[in-house]
Amino acid sequence: MDRVYNSFARQGMMTTLGARILSVEPGTVTISVPITPDVSQQQGFAHAALAFAIGDSAAGYSALSVMPEDTEVVTSEIKIHLLSPAIGESLIARGRVVKPGRRLVVVTSEVFAVRNGTEKQIALLTGTMVPVPV
Amino acid sequence: MDRVYNSFARQGMMTTLGARILSVEPGTVTISVPITPDVSQQQGFAHAALAFAIGDSAAGYSALSVMPEDTEVVTSEIKIHLLSPAIGESLIARGRVVKPGRRLVVVTSEVFAVRNGTEKQIALLTGTMVPVPV
Amino acid sequence: MDRVYNSFARQGMMTTLGARILSVEPGTVTISVPITPDVSQQQGFAHAALAFAIGDSAAGYSALSVMPEDTEVVTSEIKIHLLSPAIGESLIARGRVVKPGRRLVVVTSEVFAVRNGTEKQIALLTGTMVPVPV
Amino acid sequence: MDRVYNSFARQGMMTTLGARILSVEPGTVTISVPITPDVSQQQGFAHAALAFAIGDSAAGYSALSVMPEDTEVVTSEIKIHLLSPAIGESLIARGRVVKPGRRLVVVTSEVFAVRNGTEKQIALLTGTMVPVPV
Numbered sequence: 001m002d003r004v005y006n007s008f009a010r011q012g013m014m015t016t017l018g019a020r021i022l023s024v025e026p027g028t029v030t031i032s033v034p035i036t037p038d039v040s041q042q043q044g045f046a047h048a049a050l051a052f053a054i055g056d057s058a059a060g061y062s063a064l065s066v067m068p069e070d071t072e073v074v075t076s077e078i079k080i081h082l083l084s085p086a087i088g089e090s091l092i093a094r095g096r097v098v099k100p101g102r103r104l105v106v107v108t109s110e111v112f113a114v115r116n117g118t119e120k121q122i123a124l125l126t127g128t129m130v131p132v133p134v
Numbered sequence: 135m136d137r138v139y140n141s142f143a144r145q146g147m148m149t150t151l152g153a154r155i156l157s158v159e160p161g162t163v164t165i166s167v168p169i170t171p172d173v174s175q176q177q178g179f180a181h182a183a184l185a186f187a188i189g190d191s192a193a194g195y196s197a198l199s200v201m202p203e204d205t206e207v208v209t210s211e212i213k214i215h216l217l218s219p220a221i222g223e224s225l226i227a228r229g230r231v232v233k234p235g236r237r238l239v240v241v242t243s244e245v246f247a248v249r250n251g252t253e254k255q256i257a258l259l260t261g262t263m264v265p266v267p268v
Numbered sequence: 269m270d271r272v273y274n275s276f277a278r279q280g281m282m283t284t285l286g287a288r289i290l291s292v293e294p295g296t297v298t299i300s301v302p303i304t305p306d307v308s309q310q311q312g313f314a315h316a317a318l319a320f321a322i323g324d325s326a327a328g329y330s331a332l333s334v335m336p337e338d339t340e341v342v343t344s345e346i347k348i349h350l351l352s353p354a355i356g357e358s359l360i361a362r363g364r365v366v367k368p369g370r371r372l373v374v375v376t377s378e379v380f381a382v383r384n385g386t387e388k389q390i391a392l393l394t395g396t397m398v399p400v401p402v
Numbered sequence: 403m404d405r406v407y408n409s410f411a412r413q414g415m416m417t418t419l420g421a422r423i424l425s426v427e428p429g430t431v432t433i434s435v436p437i438t439p440d441v442s443q444q445q446g447f448a449h450a451a452l453a454f455a456i457g458d459s460a461a462g463y464s465a466l467s468v469m470p471e472d473t474e475v476v477t478s479e480i481k482i483h484l485l486s487p488a489i490g491e492s493l494i495a496r497g498r499v500v501k502p503g504r505r506l507v508v509v510t511s512e513v514f515a516v517r518n519g520t521e522k523q524i525a526l527l528t529g530t531m532v533p534v535p536v
Binding site for chain 4: 275276278279280281283284304305306307308309310311312315316317318320321324340342343344345346347348349350
């Protein structure tokens, strides 16, 4: 699972947002990110792009975790439903492989806002990841 | 159209990414953002979340531009197709209202990478915006 | 739950396809449909539109099952992932409410092909249902 | 373009619905289908699955029209926005390739209801088609 951490470390966007990997298991990856005023939308909640960023990454790395070596994955398409305002101290995204494949991997992520230690789901993503040579 | 600029100015995420509004017309809004190492993915191209961030905002503000006063919009759901690697100096998103409505507004955005002055489409978004009271 | 059955009975498309409701519980509805040559695609498997038809209906009726009386629901948008060829005697769709709401209901459906008594998931849908007055 | 017509002719679902191809050009295919009580939803309008069926087929065949010979295409995923009630004598779907590719083709379809000779857009689809060997 080193390659998931290595790939993640090369993502400038994840560093800029302060995201980090909480866990990597075959077919499922968890990522968290703090909510700060730097990533707000106009009402002061976390921007949809924050939930997207870690939801997409958790989904993509869950796909990578079941891929052959010498492979990277890129997002082909992904849809996000915003379920509730993203209010709290941090967001946590849990990505999961729905259907592995040699040419396409269908993935999903659930994103939760953590507020005073309590999780509430704020987004649901489903998408398609495509393997590419490193 | 002041409220589009006012709402945009309150988005910490847009400031963090260095995004700015290029134009606001009724039903269509254009936003650009620089591509820097701070927003890269693992291959060095711009992260999907960058295209998402300005694509979603351009789509949302195109919806707001046709809304009654004293309304904000939030994204209900949006899907992004990543068409090509996001390589260049900047991204430009052109959002547009497909179908206005009192309860829902269907929107689309096309996102282009600008490289040496030439635009290439790198993403396509379609989504649903929902009006909320300010 | 009578109104779910009543509404379903008015859908000419469901009659044409031979679909029927297997169960209705608050927030979850199950629908099945036979696979016949009349609903094939070019390779002889069930057409994507068959999985869509019952996946969309199961999701929509799961939303209706948690709505106030004197309400119908219509699909605002829905996305389907086709995971495997739809081969077998019938399809079964299990719809479920992900996030209820007064103005929007986010829903999902899983669709399974039944072959010799064994179920295999062949599609995943996520979408948005909107209540409308009857 | 014979293979588009040949593949279409093998789709039992298209025959059942009474759909037919109006035109095939490289990268764009148009399909129409009559609206009858047999394909209604609960309010008497055409069912979302009807718009989906021809929207998906028009998009898929637009992808096939730019593929190498000895290839079929299958839908990987597709999203439909329902914009207006489908009222009229028939539906027309115009599919178009957004981004061709060897492994994936991104496509879109616009679906129109024809009523007394006037077209009104009632649905918008965007999706991903995947080539498979014949």
